[in-house]
Amino acid sequence: MTTPAPSIRPIAATPATRSEIGFFGGMPIFDVPLEIVRPRFPALDTFGARFQDALRSGNVTNNGRWVLEFERQLTEYLGVPTATFCNGQTAMMAMLRAAGIAGGEVIVPAFTFSATPHAVRWCNADPVFADVLPDSMCLDPAHVERKITSKTKAILGVDVYGIACEYAELGELARRHGLKLLFDSAPAFGTRVDGRLVGGFGDAQMLSFHATKAFATMEGGCICSHNDALLKRAKAIRNFGQDPVGDCDEAGINGKLTEVCALIGIEQLKAFETAARARRRAAHRICAGLEVLPGLSLARPGSNQEPIWLYLPVVIDKCAYGLVACFSQIAGYRCLSLMRAFLVVNCQSALVWLALRSCSQVAISSMRICLLGMRRSRHWDVRTPSSDSARSSQLPCFGV
Numbered sequence: 425m426t427t428p429a430p431s432i433r434p435i436a437a438t439p440a441t442r443s444e445i446g447f448f449g450g451m452p453i454f455d456v457p458l459e460i461v462r463p464r465f466p467a468l469d470t471f472g473a474r475f476q477d478a479l480r481s482g483n484v485t486n487n488g489r490w491v492l493e494f495e496r497q498l499t500e501y502l503g504v505p506t507a508t509f510c511n512g513q514t515a516m517m518a519m520l521r522a523a524g525i526a527g528g529e530v531i532v533p534a535f536t537f538s539a540t541p542h543a544v545r546w547c548n549a550d551p552v553f554a555d556v557l558p559d560s561m562c563l564d565p566a567h568v569e570r571k572i573t574s575k576t577k578a579i580l581g582v583d584v585y586g587i588a589c590e591y592a593e594l595g596e597l598a599r600r601h602g603l604k605l606l607f608d609s610a611p612a613f614g615t616r617v618d619g620r621l622v623g624g625f626g627d628a629q630m631l632s633f634h635a636t637k638a639f640a641t642m643e644g645g646c647i648c649s650h651n652d653a654l655l656k657r658a659k660a661i662r663n664f665g666q667d668p669v670g671d672c673d674e675a676g677i678n679g680k681l682t683e684v685c686a687l688i689g690i691e692q693l694k695a696f697e698t699a700a701r702a703r704r705r706a707a708h709r710i711c712a713g714l715e716v717l718p719g720l721s722l723a724r725p726g727s728n729q730e731p732i733w734l735y736l737p738v739v740i741d742k743c744a745y746g747l748v749a750c751f752s753q754i755a756g757y758r759c760l761s762l763m764r765a766f767l768v769v770n771c772q773s774a775l776v777w778l779a780l781r782s783c784s785q786v787a788i789s790s791m792r793i794c795l796l797g798m799r800r801s802r803h804w805d806v807r808t809p810s811s812d813s814a815r816s817s818q819l820p821c822f823g824v
């Protein structure tokens with residue numbers, strides 16, 4: 425199920441000086457890099473026979489047996505009716521269309537992955553960028569309210585990095601202004617809000633099962649909604665706009681998930697709770713270690729939620745931290761495996777949106793570093809209870 429952990433060289437007990445850091449020419453801690461959010465998939469023999477049967481029968485797509493079974497299991501697990509899609513982006517486009525977005529304005533965070541405003545544009549609507557809260561890095565409801573006009577049709581919140589946005593406040597705002605409330609929860613499969621898994625909030629939520637996600641089927645995604653009519657329409661859009669008897673009353677797309685992805689999803693579900701617990705344990709340990717370092721600030725989600733921590737964003741104050749942010753610099757601490765910069769940016773700076781800039785200054789204009797994995801270190805272990813240390817040494821990476 426897992427790739428063998430990369431071997432680690434012995435490390436010094438004291439924090440590294442600049443010249444000892446691998447990035448500046450020192451000996452790297454890892455023989456091979458730990459992957460960024462290493463995709464984690466079931467072994468072929470766990471689902472190979474069922475896949476072979478599907479291949480033999482020729483029933484490999486078109487909402488076949490395993491897609492229907494996967495949807496049944498997702499609906500049960502997430503606690504909300506769920507329709508699968510071939511990827512998250514197609515699910516988001518169908519979700520917007522099924523919610524009636526066909527023009528006007530949709531308020532989105534300025535700080536998100538490009539998929540969010542692009543899906544809005546594919547529905548012939550204009551994205552209106554609102555600012556995010558520095559702590560959660562998600563939509564600021566107060567700023568959203570200032571962006572509402574007579575053209576606004578919906579608010580599309582984003583659960584950036586798997587941190588859920590302010591569902592309750594945005595819900596209240598949408599209700600007061602008669603707007604649809606939709607969520608791009610692509611990164612948030614497994615996040616809990618008030619004890620409930622992400623999926624059943626707002627008018628609809630979409631999730632991604634892309635290979636980089638905590639729950640992955642290679643490509644894939646879904647829409648979750650308690651609104652039967654919305655979900656029914658989304659399912660028709662997913663199938664070229666056809667209703668169950670084959671009539672089309674709108675121009676749909678092909679958004680169907682394949683049987684092999686569904687089979688992988690069924691296997692992933694079996695292991696998901698255990699993997700999510702390990703991921704959260706690792707994230708808590710990383711946060712506890714990092715928050716004592718001057719100049720580093722971590723995202724602070726509301727206390728009513730347990731994020732899945734798809735990534736672990738770290739904002740670096742160059743002056744207070746003393747170094748320009750780059751791969752190995754936190755490796756003064758030398759326990760962190762992999763990071764990536766600029767995973768999510770101020771979307772307005774993309775050429776395609778320059779004319780639509782609607783936030784003068786965005787609280788977080790670009791993410792300096794996303795922490796995506798770690799390996800134990802002695803610096804680290806001193807902060808953790810000894811009973812936990814043994815377990816931490818078995819965590820091959822943050823995502824496992």
Ligand SMILES: Cc1ncc(COP(=O)(O)O)c(C=O)c1O
Nearest residue numbers: 511512513537539610632633634
């Ligand atoms: C915030 C956000 N929305 C949408 C998507 C699109 O999902 P997919 O890659 O499954 O199409 C992503 C993908 O990473 C994402 O991060």
